[in-house]
Amino acid sequence: MTAAPAVAAAPVGRAAPGRREDLARLSLNTATTKALTLEAAAAAAAAAGLSSIGVWRDRVQEVGAPTAARIVADHGLRVSSLCRGGFLTTRDDRAAREALDDNRRAIEEAATVGTGELIMVVGGLPAASTPGGPARPYPAGAGTDPDRDLVGARARVAERIGELAPFAAGHGVRLVLEPLHPMFAADRAVVSTLGQALDLAEPFPADVVGVVVDTYHVWWDPDLRRQVARAGAAGRIASYQVCDFVLPLAADPLLSRGHVGDGYVDFATITSWVAAAGYAGDVEVEIFHQEVWDAPAERTLATLAERYVRHVLPHL
């Protein structure tokens, strides 16, 4: 009997979730278990047989980065990434200095907590005072409103990544640019495609600026196969994050990130592209969804493992 092709159905035995060797690359992002402290999330991940965890800064800061590192290690886990730095688009000099300072603290936290990957959500247009909220009124003239100047905002991101890069390199931490779905281009991230993230990364060494492939944000991209291959060839894929694009969109569309298999994403195809690009790192599950947040953590972890084994693992 020959080996099954990469995109065939998984053998039945393999589809049973929870076998430790199957979950060796599966990571729980702490946003998925929003209500849990880092201690509780780490315990849940370890109990479910995972070997790593992606941590958000709020849960790290609650206990302090050195303690966070110890908590994770005590549960026998690795840290796959720290979420998140970024928010670099302001036009105000003082706000820009504060943002850079905060990113330097995030870099230090990443190093202390034991991960080399700092996820960066770069920020939206200055015209967006509140994420998801209405735009500031247009100014009276007919020219380009500097607060809606997308080209300008993107240029500031490039500049400020350049300012942070030496500090990140000095700490052994990679700045991992996250392209967000274009529906967040106004208010959360002016980096909207993997290709654009790679263009921004190009001036820097691959171990200083990388990219994350998050299925929710990039699944629709007609250029995705080529850009995933490009990212892999450049050694810049720092993280593969999986969750599904669920409709109808939640009132806050950020909360339409559902369990793998509940939405429209073709995980078989995208995962096979990521694998073909040579990515051999962790696969983080980062779900923002009210029902998932309301569910007991054990159930969330069990679903997450089962879906990963069924829809992602056979193609890795």
Added chain:
Amino acid sequence: MTAAPAVAAAPVGRAAPGRREDLARLSLNTATTKALTLEAAAAAAAAAGLSSIGVWRDRVQEVGAPTAARIVADHGLRVSSLCRGGFLTTRDDRAAREALDDNRRAIEEAATVGTGELIMVVGGLPAASTPGGPARPYPAGAGTDPDRDLVGARARVAERIGELAPFAAGHGVRLVLEPLHPMFAADRAVVSTLGQALDLAEPFPADVVGVVVDTYHVWWDPDLRRQVARAGAAGRIASYQVCDFVLPLAADPLLSRGHVGDGYVDFATITSWVAAAGYAGDVEVEIFHQEVWDAPAERTLATLAERYVRHVLPHL
């Protein structure tokens, strides 16, 4: 005194809306005045000083295409486009034949009503039974679900555009591919970027397959400047549609298309790109927004003209 640069503030005199020469390129898309019959919409557009109208098939079919042509002409207007053909992604042979037949009827209607531009919204994934609705459950296996196979759906669009092209050419009607915002990739249109639409158009003559630049759908695209230039150089820009990207997103995000100036789009910059690409045709205002639909038509037309003159016209 030298001429004002393209992206400077408009001279005050020019900002007064309603001067007929200012509105020579402004077109009312009938979806903006959703409650009005074609007769009423044409009357409102003519009264506001516009010279063209973009018509939806439902309003044309209510009276029949020959009568629709007469109504528009009686009001001294041109037809800038017919909305819409498309929905070509089905995997079912019979449904595909029905879709092609319906598109042939749309081509005939466009010719009869007097426009050479048929806007095409190509359709979403077969897994989406209802626009905006939940996905059909994943099948049991771990392979690619053919109903979520985005690459396959895009290939079917290419094929079926090829089947329609000779019929369209024979009627002097151009198939105008509309890239929709990626948030509609699952349920409405697997064509998500202007570059992708141009790739699909490339095998065909420029007067047989074109593209529309709709600010709501493409404003976020980091490659937009280059693709607009490419579209212009190829002679494929069939329509420039303007409306704003408004947050918070409506429950149906299709209804977050607001008046120019109410959202996040940088109309000065995008309009200057479209102008630099050589586009000299109509500028259609197509707004889907409950408040706009609830407003009296005269007020909608007045706002539309005022915003056009302030934010778009100075850059055309």
